[in-house]
């Protein structure tokens with residue numbers, strides 16, 4: 001049994017020329033490929049696996065970050081094919097009306113490209129904002145030979161790893177204000193609305209928690225992790241049609257992004273299963289002994305799942 005992870009699925013937009021996403025046509029082709037190669041596991045069979053401990057044969061589809069893309073491009077396609085999927089939503093944007101840091105970064109890079117964002121960061125970031133001063137040298141000539149993709153990587157490294165959480169928040173807020181402008185409108189266009197979530201649930205889709213505001217869970221204290229998990233589940237319980245069962249997926253994913261404590265909290269919260277990112281099939285042992293860290297493949301591991309080359313004219 002294979003679980004597949006998707007993020008952005010959309011079509012090219014002139015407003016975000018550098019945005020990296022899986023093209024909606026490639027997504028459809030990948031569904032054809034999965035159908036032919038492995039088949040899909042029904043929702044009933046998937047849930048039954050947790051009782052029997054025996055994995056079903058085929059593919060399960062999961063979609064992270066509660067994106068409008070999923071309502072626009074994924075949901076109609078799944079309905080057409082009589083398929084279902086699990087959609088992992090962060091609760092904070094509904095309460096704050098603000099973009100999550102991870103998404104603000106994607107949108108900034110998607111709109112302006114890596115070079116411009118690295119330059120803007122160089123202007124704003126001071127030595128005292130950096131966590132590890134040795135890891136980064138802000139000399140402008142360092143980047144001269146870099147491709148736009150390398151700049152993008154650099155910008156992500158700075159925002160995700162080099163600067164402190166506090167500074168990151170400030171820097172991103174100011175970049176969003178200056179470069180993305182109307183944040184509330186972007187938030188409404190970017191994330192699923194609560195009505196869209198309910199429509200998808202009614203049509204048989206599963207809604208899960210992706211935390212409140214997408215932190216690296218392993219960086220948080222036990223109590224902070226509890227708050228992320230409990231608050232996001234109770235928000236979803238209240239604002240959607242309710243949750244038939246609880247499921248979670250780790251922000252960022254990978255074994256570095258959560259701890260045994262995270263798994264314990266999920267277990268204590270009656271979470272039926274949680275997804276990690278790990279490129280292998282779900283086996284019996286996972287279902288019986290480690291339900292809170294099920295492996296999941298990135299869609300780019302399979303045919304048609306790669307981001308297309310960016311063409312900017």
Ligand SMILES: [Zn+2]
Nearest residue numbers: 064065251252
């Ligand atoms: Zn995510």
